[in-house]
Amino acid sequence: MPAESSKDGDVGRARRDHVDPTAAIVAAWRAESARLVGALTRMTRDVELAEDLAQDALVAALEQWPATGVPENPGAWLMTTAKRRGVDHFRRADNLRRKVAELERAGTGEEEQMPDLDAQVDHIEDDVLRLIFLSCHPSLTAESRAALTLRLVGGLTTAEIARGFLASESTMGQRISRAKKTLSEAHAEFELPTGADRTRRLDDVMAVIYLIFNEGYTATAGDDWMRPDLAHEAMRLARMLADLAPDEPEVLGLQALLELQGSRLGARLDEDGAPVLLEAQDRTRWDQLLVRRGLAALRRAEVLAAGGKPVGKYFLQASIAAQHARAARAEDTDWRRIASLYDVLAGAAPGPVVEVNRAVAHGRAYGPDAGLAVLEAIDEEALGDSPLVPSVRGDLLERAGQHVAAAAAFTAAAARTRNEGERAVLQRRADLNRSRASEPG
Template sequence: MRLHRELEDLLRDLAPQVLAACVRHHGHFDVCEDAVQESLLAAVRQWPRDGVPDDPRAWLVRVASRRTTDHLRSEWARRRREVGVAARRPVDEWIAPSADAVPEARHDDTLVLLFLCCHPALSRSSQIALTLRAVGGLTTAQIAHAFLVPEPTMAQRISRAKRSIRAAGAEFRMPQGPESINRLDAVLHVLYLIFNEGYTASSGARLQRAELTGEAIRLTRVLSRMLPEDGEVAGLLALMLLNEARRPARTTRDGALVPLAEQDRGRWDREAIAEGVRLVSAALAGSSPGPYQLQAAIAAVHAEARRPEDTDWPQILALYGVLERFSDSPMVALNHAVAASMVRGPRAGLERLRTLDADPRLAGHHRLAAARAHLLEMDGDRTGAREQYRLAARRTTSIPERDYLRARAERLA
């Protein structure tokens, strides 16, 4: 089991690097993405039997590149048969001079891939979905959970996005000037969702996936170096650092979830908190506030409280009020309701939650039931709270969250 998980983590980490190398070399994003998936399946079959290669990335690139060449040769032959004419240039020249040689990247290849997936030919939702798949290594089911849509809907969206990338003739290069700025909003949203999936995994036995949060932070740092004056880039980096600082205290040694109010704050990463507070303070002082800066400011208020009772909830409530003007996210509204309950009492929060019952994006989502359970418990309604905790536990696909919610329900029995 441990070997299987280590191999899974290795392949997830290498997949975007291999895809970036293949797209840089061959073009044809859709063909390369399929070929990389085939190389990953080949690794799953062969490596447990033969051992992991000394250079696993090179092995995957080589296999994926050969598969890409095969696909392109087949496509070229099919087109030639359809039109009944000879190609204008040799097939080997058309696909690439060598299937094994991959040129050195001039930029961070993963970042170039990120901007490629945010091509303006795609809708915003398709940009984000494709990047989560290609760069974040998330499964279609995980992406669907992040978007609060059915998995088949997301699978179709990703397939259409890959076709659109090909039809647009997108090149593997860093966009420049206005083109770069136009894609930045989508890039930031993608990084935000990748971090969130790593911070609280939507499914599986682990609450947190440090490889995803770490990659999201790494890429956001690269963006921050590229755009040092952009307040929202700085705000997003600050938000990630402030939340990631809590990671050591968010689970017990056996992986069980520890809620914020019960965490050992002495285990929080104070260096990351200091950097996050510094970043968001400078961003708010130097530019107009945006949604990432406001979320980072909320996280900073939590992070600076040495004890749960020291939390400045009135300030958090005010910040959520401003944030809701920028975002119609149901999760922002849900957190606003919890903040209202901490300042004005649980019934004020419960009243806010009632307005979210009709939001189709939250229909059947475990977080709405979990928040209602928490507020009902605060209000002394043990029976109602127990029912909502059990409902939330049935709805979540995260094992640590399920176990925590069941334990809360049992405690009220």
């Protein structure tokens, strides 16, 4: 038996020796960074210091793993290294000797068990949830919340975040630094909020994740219609939040919504890279794993809702997305059901964007005139210079056979958008309607 155990150990070491250290470091950082920063923030009560210590551990891995091999438990290695760096930091700070004792006690109680992180998973996941709430503190702007969430919880670099939001790396770095400073000045507590405050903060967390997904799904500006990396990161964050708050139907609704909409990413561009609208998409290219995940999350939310748990806009939007996911062909879509769901959504979460989408649904369900009636009641000024209203107006007018008016609407929408992919789609539809309008008969 000892000989076999020794042989098994040799095999395990040999397998680890063949792992690409760089790939292992990237994977470990993406999987563990939120837990790492969360645990360190709990111990140091300083999110900026916690991130610095985590980054130190990452640098140590980059220096050591190529020479020593990938450790058996990369997450435990990073956690232990970061804690040791923390102890060293506080030992150097004479005015913070009290923190040394706290960290050393934490090390005695936790570091010895660190190779078996599963034994502490609940505590560690609580740290991640605290970190998500901290990143979405009400003292921060929506943009700063999104950037800080991607940095602290998503583990993205400043350069990756800047690229996703079309900002310079220096600008994004300053935004993230200011956000951390704001948290420090606000004396933000690294504790889970309770009661009404928790509800408000959870809404903020979900709003940030949804903002990140939307920016990835349809970019506000730039040459690319989509930024899939941002959309996939938002889906990952939504799954994480659903794991941490599994009894919240709205959280499950958010996960379902993002999974179902995210399933279409691969079908939203044709072979030439041109955008493809929903009804023209090849549904065999939709990611069926994401569809199954989304529908499963929605079913769990429905069970909770049936038990009396309140639902809101994410659950309702996921229910709408599910109608598309369940239709094998575009013509099989139950638009009347979708229109009724949008009517409910308009009551639960009123707003001009919901009304625009309600106009689309009513136009499909009951004819273009019904959609135009909903659209005309919208205060267009509330949407600023968004191309949303004129683009939907163009679509409904096109379906009504009013090609001259449709061309004008699509042209107006194309002039408003800052996204080149969207502009190309709108301009192409304007040209098509002009061509149809000039046809005899």
